[in-house]
Amino acid sequence: MTPQRREFFWFLAIALLVLGAGIGLRAPWPADEPRFVLVAKQMWDSGDWLFPHRGHELYADKPPLYFWLLGAAYALVRDWTWAFLLPSLVAAMATLAMTYDLGRRLWSHRAGLWAAIAVLACVQFIYQAKRAQIDPTVVCFITLGVYGIARHVLLGPAWRWFWLGCFAAGLGVISKGVGFLALLALIPYALMRWRGWNGLADIGRGNALRWSAGALAFLAAIALWFVPMIVTATTSGDPEHQAYVNELLFKQTATRYTAAWHHTQPAWYFLEVIAAYWLPFSLALPWLFPRWRDAFRARDARVWLPLGWALLVLAFFSASPGKRDMYILPMLPMVALAAGPYLENVTASRWFRRALLALVIVLGVVFLGAGIAALHGDPSFESKIEAQRGLPPASDTLWWLLALTGAAVLAACAWWRRDALKGAAVALSILVVVLFSGTAVLLDDENSARAVMSRGHALAGDATLGLVAWKEQNLLQAQGPVEEFGFRKPVDAQLRAGIAWMLAAPDERRLFVQQDALGGCLLREHGQDVGTANRRTWWLFDASAVAPACRASTR
Known part of the structure; x- marks a missing residue:
């Protein structure tokens, strides 16, 4: 095994440990997990895979592909407690692998590895990957879509990869509707080809039919569900089926985007999300901006095709009045990819390492301080959390967990104080593994009902x-x-x-x-x-x- 392959496998092993910790230790928790698992369970029990149900009622908020994946995971392990988190885990691991592989092919092994590390280091990515929500699966399909297009237009010609990318975008549509965003990568490609940017593949002319086959692949993926569903809805004579079609295709898509009835936020909301929820990766952004500016001046398509696509996604979601933090998660792998060739130098900066270490120390102090305060006093947050989560006031297990987690984080920072990157990586891994596993055991009875x-x-x-x-x-x-x-x-x-x-x-x-x-x-x-x-x-x-x-x- 080559040293490069060994490094990548070690990265995957660490990612699997961090993202897989806690699986099998808890049941689904609100807000979304019980709903999605219930829908999948009812599909499994009834055998009706076209029309999702929540109890007796049809559930038209989301297309069914994610529920099919939950059913497939249950078919594999035959236990919902173990099955319900598997699609998110597999999707997250696949996203990391694609980010690495595209970075490796565009630049080098180190660039790909740093790009994948940047994705894994993002708080939002870890949190979503450890939840049974649709977003990790959608991120995976969108990433595969952009990956396939990039393999074609930057490293090709590779028509099969292009068609696979379009097909993946269609799968994203029947997961959450926004899978088509992967196809927006063709917009910066067209502009860059017109302006003669560097790094584009020589695909040649006279390929109209091959380009059109991408649209067919996109529609074919959607048709896997849409065609049998619409045929059944129009021929069954069941008014509930017609209501389902209207709800899903209109209210939950166009109306939800143009006139959202909840989660309204200002236009700049996602900039706040990037700054806070993409930590610690977002700490590197001040060092990355000048490098991205230089790449733009050099007309480097390898950097700016994924980055330009990410900006289009940001603009798309910012234009809607309804915004939730996870909407822009599909941007992350491509932003990290554009950062990949520069991150090794950025992380060597003394000021970056100081900022990273300070962030991790603050987290350790907060957890340790909160645990000690609850163990030795009666702060308001202690009573509130115990009341909300059904914990007996006499039980201090949760507070010991917080205190010990904070102490372990600080100990890791102290032990590797001369290597801030290693200390931060170990500390954050400990925090995620211990905290998610511990709370899964302690809070499951209350949170799962x-x-x-x-x-x-x-x-x-x-x-x-x-x-x-x-x-x-x-x-x-x-x-x-x-x-x-x-x-x-x-x-x-x-x-x-x-x-x-x-x-x-x-x-x-x-x-x-x-x-x-x-x-x-x-x-x-x-x-x-x-x-x-x-x-x-x-x-x-x-x-x-x-x-x-x-x-x-x-x-």
Whole structure:
């Protein structure tokens, strides 16, 4: 094995350790994880892979490819606790590998390795890769799309890679809709070819059909799901299928982009995200800007095709009023790639190393200080976190975890104080592995709703639970028979339907109700407090708890 290959495999091993830590130690946590896993589980149980469901209702917020991947992971390991994080892990590892490989081919092994390290060092990348959300998968498909296009226009001609990139963009579309962004890489390529930039491949002329085949590959990937779905929706005669198509194709795409109804942010919001959520990679940006300026003056397409594409993605998401921090995550691999040939020199700077070490020391001090303060005092944050996460006030395990994590971070910085890069890498790896694994064990019962659902069924005995004002984690973690009365349906309508359902067979049915939805129809003194989960309190009621007026109205 060559030294270069050995370095890359060591990098992959470290990445697998950091990104894989905690898998199998927890169930899905809100906000998105229980919803996505529930949809995938219902697909698996029902065999309906075209139309996602959340409970009885169709779920039209997202296309289904990510749910198919969750189902494939479950088919592999047959345990949702292990399966639900595997697609994110595989997608993240593939993204790192593609970033390295493209950097290696464009410049050198070291440039590719530094580019991949920059991606792995980003807080946002690590956090998303350790969550069961669609974003890591979309980032992987978009990265593959740009990778394929770059292999063609910078290192080609390589028509098969170009077609694969277009196909990957289509897969991104049926994951979250924005996979088409990979194709924007053709815009800087066209401009650079027109202006005669350096570093472009000599593809030649007379290739109109081959270029057009890229569009066919893009549409073919989308058609894998869209064609059977639209045929079924138009021939089934089911109005819910038609409503699903309208919701997905219009409200969740065009309307969500042009007139977002939540997560509204100012135009400069993503600049704040880059500065804070891309740490510690973002510390290198002040040193990178002059080098990118010089590459622009030199008309270096190898640097500015990925960087120009990233700027187009930034402009695209900044133009929409609705913004969330993870939207620009697909930019990261290409920005890191454009930084790859310069990062070895940048990280050799004394001031960069001081800034990096200072950042890591501050993190260590914060964790150590918070743990000690909670162990030896009663700060407000301690009581708040314990109340929100269902931790007994007498338990100090979480605070010991924070204190020991902070101490380990500071110890690593002290041990490698003469090598800030190694010290920061070890310290941050310790922080991620210990913190994510420890909190997965300590907070899972509360965050996943596993404990409250177990108590609810224990109190109900053999009775069926009717869920009112439920969240996805309640249905996902339900043990035994359950019934639900709609998710998007107004809470008062759910409660009325639930009461009527319970009174129809009072000996065999109970209601499991969120406290905020009780209203006046259920008498709390006749109910049982089941406990809390995700900062919500849940109650169990039998038919004796229904107020007489409400009982009469259901007859």
